[in-house]
Structure formats: C-alpha cells, structure tokens
Amino acid sequence: MSQIVMLAGSEVLSGIFTPNHLDQLRQLGTLRESQAKHSPTPEEAKEWIKGADIVITTWGSPRINEEILAYAPDLKLVMHAAGTVKGIVSPEMAAKGIRVSSANGALGIGVAETALGLTITSLKNMWQLARNTREGEWNKDKDKIRELYGVTIGVVGAGRAGRHYIQLMRNFHVDILLYDPFVSQEEAEAMGTTKVSLEDLLVRSDVVSIHAPSIPETDKMFNRETLALMKDDAVLINTSRGSLIDEDALAEELEKGRFTACIDVTDPEPPRQDHPFRRLPNVILIPHIAGAVNNGKQRMGQYSVDEIRRFLNREPMDGEVNLQKLHTIA
Known part of the structure; x- marks a missing residue:
C-alpha cells in the first residue's frame, strides 16, 4: 500500500x-x-x-x-x-x-466562472443599474445594456483558467480572440479562438479577460500604451494577478470614464485605503475571490x-x- x-x-x-x-x-x-x-x-x-x-x-x-x-x-x-x-x-x-x-485545473474552473459572471454583469451594466435603482431610478441607463451576443471577447492567456473561460464563452454567440505566445495557431483554432497579437486583441475586443501567469515577461503588460488601445465602453477583467497591470496607468485611463474594470487582484493586496480603485464608479473591486473560496x-x-x-x-x-x-x- x-x-x-x-x-x-x-x-x-x-x-x-x-x-x-x-x-x-x-x-x-x-x-x-x-x-x-x-x-x-x-x-x-x-x-x-x-x-x-x-x-x-x-x-x-x-x-x-x-x-x-x-x-x-x-x-x-x-x-x-x-x-x-x-x-x-x-x-x-x-x-x-x-x-x-x-490542482490548478480545479482552481481554474472557479476563476473562469467568476470571469464569466463579471462578463455578463458588466455588459448588462448591472452595477450602475443597481445603484440607480437604489436611488429611486428605474429606466435610467438601460440603453447601456449589452447582451453576451455578437460581441468580441479577448482572452489573454490560455492556461487552465483561460481555457475554461474560452470553453464557457463557446456557449454564446460571440467571437473569441486569444493572445498567448505559447499557443500555436492550430491549438488556438482547435479551442475555437483566433490567435492575434495583444495589440490587435485590445483594439478589437469588447471584453478583455486576463488569465496570463505572473512571470517577468508579463509584468505590467497592461500599461499606458496598451490600455490606451482599448475600445470605449469595453470591459477589462483581471482574475489573474495584480502584477500584470500598471495600476497607476489603469487608474488614469479609468478617470476618463472610457471603460469599466473588474478587479479581483491587486498588487499589493489589499490596495491602500485611498487607492483610486476604491472610489472610481467604473471599477468593480472584489477581494480576490475568483479562485477557490x-x-x-x-x-x-x-x-x-x-x-x-x-x-x-x-x-x-x-x-x-x-x-x-x-x-x-x-
């Protein structure tokens, strides 16, 4: 035995x-x-x-x-x-x-499911609509609702969580773009995605979901230059690691009100009490709960x-x- x-x-x-x-x-x-x-x-x-x-x-x-x-x-x-x-x-x-x-595969399931939830609720603009409703409004901002249909989903990183997120996305009528230098064009196509450069993904995607590993090559890969490429009204989701984002650059971009960010991870954790992520209305900040809880x-x-x-x-x-x-x- x-x-x-x-x-x-x-x-x-x-x-x-x-x-x-x-x-x-x-x-x-x-x-x-x-x-x-x-x-x-x-x-x-x-x-x-x-x-x-x-x-x-x-x-x-x-x-x-x-x-x-x-x-x-x-x-x-x-x-x-x-x-x-x-x-x-x-x-x-x-x-x-x-x-x-x-057990990263099991852990990745929860991460991907959380990213899916953030995708749907952000496209539906539920966060703002919930605030409006609490304040007595009913129809305000309903014109900003989008369905998970006919939109482009950008996935950064095809590890276990990223692959499961792609699998979940294939249940919807969406186009899926993938940036991952370790995945071949043939592998990407087999997953049901189109392999593109990071720049192309950011320019084209309505939702960008980050699932890349925290390694030296990915440190602050989302910075002033790359964040500026994102579409107006896009959604940026980070359930990976805080080190992948230049938080000062993201805060500056979010101050413009151009897009929404759903942040599950920061660097360091927790973010300081006066961090812009805590006060900006277009930030959904949650306390590192995407994985196993x-x-x-x-x-x-x-x-x-x-x-x-x-x-x-x-x-x-x-x-x-x-x-x-x-x-x-x-």
Whole structure:
C-alpha cells in the first residue's frame, strides 16, 4: 500500500478535503493525516514526510528541498492541492524524477466562472443599474445594456483558467480572440479562438479577460500604451494577478470614464485605503475571490484524490506539471 502523507496543517486541509475525500484516500493507501493545526516548518516536515510515497501539499506547505527529500527516499509524487507549485518544488525533485501535479485545473474552473459572471454583469451594466435603482431610478441607463451576443471577447492567456473561460464563452454567440505566445495557431483554432497579437486583441475586443501567469515577461503588460488601445465602453477583467497591470496607468485611463474594470487582484493586496480603485464608479473591486473560496475549495480536494488515483493506476495525470517549463506558468 502506498504511504500518503499530508504535509500541511489541518486548519487548511479541513477546508479542502471532506471526510468523504479522506475515505477515498484511505482506499488508495495508508493515509497519514496532518499532525497539527499549523503547517509544518521545514524541520517538522522532515519528520512528517518519513516513509512517504505520495505527499499532499497546499497553501502554507514548505518547499520540499534536498534536506527534506532525504527523509523520503521513496517519494514518487507530490500532489499540490492548490494552484501554483512554485513555492513548494525544488530543483532536486526534478533530478530525482519525482512527479508533481497541481490542482490548478480545479482552481481554474472557479476563476473562469467568476470571469464569466463579471462578463455578463458588466455588459448588462448591472452595477450602475443597481445603484440607480437604489436611488429611486428605474429606466435610467438601460440603453447601456449589452447582451453576451455578437460581441468580441479577448482572452489573454490560455492556461487552465483561460481555457475554461474560452470553453464557457463557446456557449454564446460571440467571437473569441486569444493572445498567448505559447499557443500555436492550430491549438488556438482547435479551442475555437483566433490567435492575434495583444495589440490587435485590445483594439478589437469588447471584453478583455486576463488569465496570463505572473512571470517577468508579463509584468505590467497592461500599461499606458496598451490600455490606451482599448475600445470605449469595453470591459477589462483581471482574475489573474495584480502584477500584470500598471495600476497607476489603469487608474488614469479609468478617470476618463472610457471603460469599466473588474478587479479581483491587486498588487499589493489589499490596495491602500485611498487607492483610486476604491472610489472610481467604473471599477468593480472584489477581494480576490475568483479562485477557490469556502465550499469551492472542496473541488480541489476531489481533484487531488482523482489525480492520485490516476497516478496509482498508471494513467496520464490531468494536472501534471512540467518542471522544465516552470518559468512559463503561473
């Protein structure tokens, strides 16, 4: 039987893994559950990980470096029940042939669904209409309503969240443009999108939804020059990372009232109390809720169980991370 070790605190894990998930894991191997509420320190991790074939990590788990790996010579898989694995993987893992999988696919579903909700409510101008209605108006600004029909959707980044957003968009009568330098023209067409340059996407899109990773190449890719290309009355949605946007430049553009921004992430978080995003009427600012929140985190628990089952059955894993291309992903 495989030895499955949970290398995170019970306070975090209990929100991800339900009792049913734990029962499923026990059917797959000998499960060693978290020994404390808090996530282990690197020194504690050496004890926790002893004898593990499979390790489950999540938010707060330590980086599994060479010192920790020495205590688990038979380790074969790290299943990260969260998004990015950059905080937990080490070069030694690739050298030892340890496979890594992430629940980013499950996390991306919630992100994409949130982006869809923001797309619909923003095109419908619900935010302004709700304010009007509270203030006693009824028909004011109804002429600014747009349906998710016959519009152009620009998707920046075709990672797991971006691809799921594209899949959701294909249920509507819309044109979908994609900017992602790591996706070929053939892949884009197979997804039902048209691959274009970032500049072309910004000029043509009625909605721009950002799903690119936070890497040096994407830092402040939305700046004065690129934001100025956006259409009047467009909608900009960021459920990715705050670092992708030059916030000062975006605030200046929004001050003109040209378009609407739906901001789930900022840099840093939270934004300062006097940040323009908090007062501008054409900004929808929400507190980083696009990913897994509350019961949504349990999707990652089931995904992790299913991924471990695939690994043990020697089937292809859905969320396996190519450690050689870590610099290109979120």
